[in-house]
Amino acid sequence: MEKWYLMTAVVLIGLTVRWTVSLNSYSGAGKPPMFGDYEAQRHWQEITFNLPIKQWYFNSSDNNLQYWGLDYPPLTAYHSLLCAYVAEFINPDWIALHTSRGYESQAHKLFMRTTVLIADLLIYIPAVVLYCCCLKEISIKKRIAKVLCILLYPGLILIDYGHFQNIYNSVSLGFALWGVLGVCYDWDLLGSLAFCLAINYKQMELYHSLPFFCFLLGKCFKKGLKGKGFVLLIKLACTVVAAFLLCWMPFFTEREQTLQVLRRLFPVDRGLFEDKVANVWCSFSVFLKIKDILPHHIQIIISFCFTFLSLLPACIKLTLHPSPKGFKFTLVSCALSFFLFSFQVHEKSILLVSLPVCLVLSEIPFMSTWFLLVSTFSMLPLLLKDELLMPSVVTMMAFFIACATSFSIFEKTSEEELQLKSFSISVRKYFPCFTFLPRIILHLFLFSVITMVLLTLMTVTLDPPQRLPDLFSVLVCFVSCLNFLFFWVYFNIIIMWDSKNGRNPKKIN
Amino acid sequence: MAALRVATGAGNWFSALALGVTLLKCLLIPTYHSTDFEVHRNWLAITHSLPISQWYYEATSEWTLDYPPFFAWFEYALSHVAKYFDQEMLNVHNLNYSSSRTLLFQRFSVIFTDALFVYAVYECCKCIEGKKAGKELTEKPKFILSVLLLWNFGLLIVDHIHFQYNGFLSGLMLLSIARLFQKRHMEGAFLFAVLLHFKHIYLYVAPAYGIYLLRSYCFTANKPDGSIRWNSFSFVRLISLGLIVFLVSALSLGPFLALNQLPQVFSRLFPFKRGLCHAYWAPNFWALYSALDKVLSVIGLELKLLDPNKVPKASMTSGLVQQFQHTVLPSVTPLATLICTLIAILPSIFCLWFKPQGPRGFLRCLILCALSSFMFGWHVHEKAILLAVLPMSLLSVGKAGDASIFLILTTTGHYSLFPLLFTAPEKKNLFLIGWKLSTSLAWGLWKSSVNSYSLSPPGS
Numbered sequence: 001m002e003k004w005y006l007m008t009a010v011v012l013i014g015l016t017v018r019w020t021v022s023l024n025s026y027s028g029a030g031k032p033p034m035f036g037d038y039e040a041q042r043h044w045q046e047i048t049f050n051l052p053i054k055q056w057y058f059n060s061s062d063n064n065l066q067y068w069g070l071d072y073p074p075l076t077a078y079h080s081l082l083c084a085y086v087a088e089f090i091n092p093d094w095i096a097l098h099t100s101r102g103y104e105s106q107a108h109k110l111f112m113r114t115t116v117l118i119a120d121l122l123i124y125i126p127a128v129v130l131y132c133c134c135l136k137e138i139s140i141k142k143r144i145a146k147v148l149c150i151l152l153y154p155g156l157i158l159i160d161y162g163h164f165q166n167i168y169n170s171v172s173l174g175f176a177l178w179g180v181l182g183v184c185y186d187w188d189l190l191g192s193l194a195f196c197l198a199i200n201y202k203q204m205e206l207y208h209s210l211p212f213f214c215f216l217l218g219k220c221f222k223k224g225l226k227g228k229g230f231v232l233l234i235k236l237a238c239t240v241v242a243a244f245l246l247c248w249m250p251f252f253t254e255r256e257q258t259l260q261v262l263r264r265l266f267p268v269d270r271g272l273f274e275d276k277v278a279n280v281w282c283s284f285s286v287f288l289k290i291k292d293i294l295p296h297h298i299q300i301i302i303s304f305c306f307t308f309l310s311l312l313p314a315c316i317k318l319t320l321h322p323s324p325k326g327f328k329f330t331l332v333s334c335a336l337s338f339f340l341f342s343f344q345v346h347e348k349s350i351l352l353v354s355l356p357v358c359l360v361l362s363e364i365p366f367m368s369t370w371f372l373l374v375s376t377f378s379m380l381p382l383l384l385k386d387e388l389l390m391p392s393v394v395t396m397m398a399f400f401i402a403c404a405t406s407f408s409i410f411e412k413t414s415e416e417e418l419q420l421k422s423f424s425i426s427v428r429k430y431f432p433c434f435t436f437l438p439r440i441i442l443h444l445f446l447f448s449v450i451t452m453v454l455l456t457l458m459t460v461t462l463d464p465p466q467r468l469p470d471l472f473s474v475l476v477c478f479v480s481c482l483n484f485l486f487f488w489v490y491f492n493i494i495i496m497w498d499s500k501n502g503r504n505p506k507k508i509n
Numbered sequence: 510m511a512a513l514r515v516a517t518g519a520g521n522w523f524s525a526l527a528l529g530v531t532l533l534k535c536l537l538i539p540t541y542h543s544t545d546f547e548v549h550r551n552w553l554a555i556t557h558s559l560p561i562s563q564w565y566y567e568a569t570s571e572w573t574l575d576y577p578p579f580f581a582w583f584e585y586a587l588s589h590v591a592k593y594f595d596q597e598m599l600n601v602h603n604l605n606y607s608s609s610r611t612l613l614f615q616r617f618s619v620i621f622t623d624a625l626f627v628y629a630v631y632e633c634c635k636c637i638e639g640k641k642a643g644k645e646l647t648e649k650p651k652f653i654l655s656v657l658l659l660w661n662f663g664l665l666i667v668d669h670i671h672f673q674y675n676g677f678l679s680g681l682m683l684l685s686i687a688r689l690f691q692k693r694h695m696e697g698a699f700l701f702a703v704l705l706h707f708k709h710i711y712l713y714v715a716p717a718y719g720i721y722l723l724r725s726y727c728f729t730a731n732k733p734d735g736s737i738r739w740n741s742f743s744f745v746r747l748i749s750l751g752l753i754v755f756l757v758s759a760l761s762l763g764p765f766l767a768l769n770q771l772p773q774v775f776s777r778l779f780p781f782k783r784g785l786c787h788a789y790w791a792p793n794f795w796a797l798y799s800a801l802d803k804v805l806s807v808i809g810l811e812l813k814l815l816d817p818n819k820v821p822k823a824s825m826t827s828g829l830v831q832q833f834q835h836t837v838l839p840s841v842t843p844l845a846t847l848i849c850t851l852i853a854i855l856p857s858i859f860c861l862w863f864k865p866q867g868p869r870g871f872l873r874c875l876i877l878c879a880l881s882s883f884m885f886g887w888h889v890h891e892k893a894i895l896l897a898v899l900p901m902s903l904l905s906v907g908k909a910g911d912a913s914i915f916l917i918l919t920t921t922g923h924y925s926l927f928p929l930l931f932t933a934p935e936k937k938n939l940f941l942i943g944w945k946l947s948t949s950l951a952w953g954l955w956k957s958s959v960n961s962y963s964l965s966p967p968g969s
């Protein structure tokens with residue numbers, strides 16, 4: 001069949017899966033008084049529509065910040081305003097000030113689900129399709145297969161369409177993807193503009209900001225800081241400043257406004273972590289309750305140091321040797337470092353790591369598929385809370401089957417294909433018998449999958465013991481954290497040893 | 510590890526397709542289901558709780574048993590699994606009972622029995638060959654056929670949303686067609702006989718089977734110009750075919766014959782009191798006929814040619830299932846529809862008898878029989894279009910001309926299933942997406958059918 005029919009069919013399959021998942025229930029359905037994040041989204045439409053801009057981020061009688069106060073940057077607020085205009089056209093009861101609290105109906109659910117689908121269709125899906133079509137190194141069939149696998153990634157679908165937790169993740173991820181596209185293909189200004197929009201949509205995109213910064217800086221250096229590089233630097237700076245000004249214009253009028261927005265975006269009063277997350281700090285607190293032992297500001301300093309130190313090598317490498325491939329891998333490792341070591345990380349921040357991993361799906365299919373499965377598994381407690389067991393299992397299996405048949409992942413586990421060749425060669429200089437790396441990795445994969453399946457079964461069928469009611473969630477987080485640490489080491493190895501391959505071709509063989 | 514490698518190798522696209530669509534069916538579990546859900550729950554209850562003598566007499570619920578006995582036995586077998594899910598659903602008096610476990614069980618039973626359909630598709634794929642072997646996976650006729658059949662949008666809508674068991678029944682039909690292609694005529698005949706006693710709607714295509722088997726199986730040879738050679742008639746073959754049909758029917762209707770319940774069974778199976786058109790009109794000839802009648806009556810009333818007192822108040826468009834009289838045009842009786850259907854299938858039957866073209870000719874005749882019965886039959890459901898769409902898929906990977914007909918048939922056929930999803934608009938979105946998917950697939954097929962494939966059984 002001709003290729004663009006296949007592409008259409010693939011996109012439609014992605015849409016079908018998204019829509020069927022959205023037929024399930026959402027977070028906080030029918031649970032007063034706070035309901036869930038679905039109610040938060042509806043509430044933001046109510047606030048942005050009925051109140052003037054100056055009051056959006058402030059506590060007032062009309063706007064109780066304790067009841068789902070706005071805590072995302074202005075672009076989210078503008079988007080909510082847009083949706084509110086549509087809602088007002090259809091049924092003003094949905095966003096009436098005060099009286100619409102906890103409003104739940106079939107029509108409203110349909111409306112909210114549709115806004116997510118439209119946002120997805122306009123921003124995220126075209127970015128994915130365009131990204132895969134521009135990949136010149138792989139065959140057309142593989143490009144279409146890649147689009148299918150990325151669109152079937154369960155984590156994003158389940159969070160945006162099932163759980164409804166802070167939906168529109170696809171918008172910020174889509175903008176970030178446009179940014180990656182622009183920057184990789186030398187449309188630097190447009191790319192950085194798109195990425196600024198991403199940051200102004202959800203502040204968690206800052207996890208990706210360092211690689212963007214280092215990559216663009218490296219490009220400027222390469223062009224020579226005296227000439228073209230300097231011009232590029234100035235142009236980029238102007239673009240970024242202009243983008244931020246545009247988004248924050250209503251809030252720059254008063255200093256108090258800006259500060260309040262920043263206070264809402266970065267709640268440093270909260271602790272090192274909240275709830276259970278597959279993070280180093282949460283897993284460490286299984287053994288040692290650091291949250292209670294150390295004072296607050298020490299916690300911040302420690303997490304800052306760890307995060308910074310862990311992402312430094314990759315970023316320096318990227319600045320010195322900017323390349324699109326290095327850029328993508330640095331996105332992965334930077335986001336992963338932030339996820340593992342940073343402050344107040346939420347479970348769904350793993351999506352920020354999953355997006356770059358999706359991008360390198362065709363280069364390291366086996367490890368990427370493994371990572372993406374673990375990332376969805378790490379959100380299991382969150383998904384089970386919303387009775388999304390069936391969709392989770394089904395989408396994970398569908399994703400696995402799609403990746404396995406499209407990329408023949410189990411045939412691509414040699415050292416070369418895992419991009420570990422130069423690393424193994426370096427190690428073999430000291431330990432000549434180090435040839436068993438692929439086999440170890442395969443066994444680790446099997447072990448990891450078996451553990452995940454067992455834990456899922458246990459969480460669903462058994463009741464936790466009385467003394468440890470959170471046993472299964474903690475176990476899930478712990479196991480996922482171990483997996484993530486392994487991946488962090490793996491991706492950093494790829495980045496660091498990639499340069500040696502490029503710099504000293506004669507030393508190989 | 511090696512097993513994993515083999516299992517997920519790129520060559521195993523068929524399993525990937527089958528598994529993929531099964532997973533999609535699992536995702537469709539929480540969607541809307543129609544009254545057919547309650548119908549099947551009621552039949553589970555009837556067959557489980559009551560003795561055989563009561564099955565066709567039980568009328569606590571309005572959804573009485575109106576499928577042949579084999580289907581009743583099938584429900585009986587299912588009910589023995591059902592009791593482990595939720596005992597309450599097997600109580601005849603629990604009308605409209607639909608706990609989450611009941612829903613899960615029913616949905617899973619449809620998904621599970623679709624395994625027969627997957628097997629049938631596998632057998633059908635064996636029957637087709639591409640002239641240009643190898644090359645792109647997506648251009649291989651086997652791949653295209655598997656996609657068209659396994660991911661058939663109409664079947665997904667009717668079986669997994671609206672709720673019916675057409676998957677495994679269509680599987681039986683496709684399997685019997687495949688057997689005829691593979692020259693295993695006895696098995697094909699046996700499978701079709703069994704199918705008839707599962708769901709008697711397949712009587713629509715029985716003439717094609719009868720004539721084909723008589724002409725191409727009982728007459729073992731042809732004259733050089735293709736016409737019939739009377740002295741090659743094999744009495745043995747005719748007797749064996751007859752014996753198969755007789756034995757299957759005896760197994761099915763035997764118990765009811767012994768209980769003297771045959772008239773009751775037949776009245777349940779062929780309810781002519783239900784009226785010319787179903788509650789939702791199937792897009793067939795009588796729908797046009799009734800619409801014309803309505804238009805003419807409105808015009809007649811406007812122009813004062815008709816007496817308002819003589820025009821009946823209720824009409825065919827009210828969505829009820831009853832018998833009606835037409836106002837302007839002559840009323841239609843079941844006999845009239847039968848005659849129209851017979852006239853419609855006569856040309857293809859003639860061709861099948863006088864100029865047999867092997868299994869492909871049979872398939873064409875089958876499709877025409879299904880379409881003719883759809884167009885002119887009495888009380889046709891719109892789901893009956895699937896009877897024509899599925900075999901047409903087999904034919905469409907054969908020739909470019911068939912592919913273009915298939916494109917029209919599948920697009921309009923699936924579109925006509927729209928009223929089945931008449932509730933919440935969210936389902937309509939799903940329908941639109943799925944319909945666009947199936948249309949684009951069919952379009953892709955049509956575009957790529959410039960290569961000519963040959964539809965022939967292996968080794969002929």
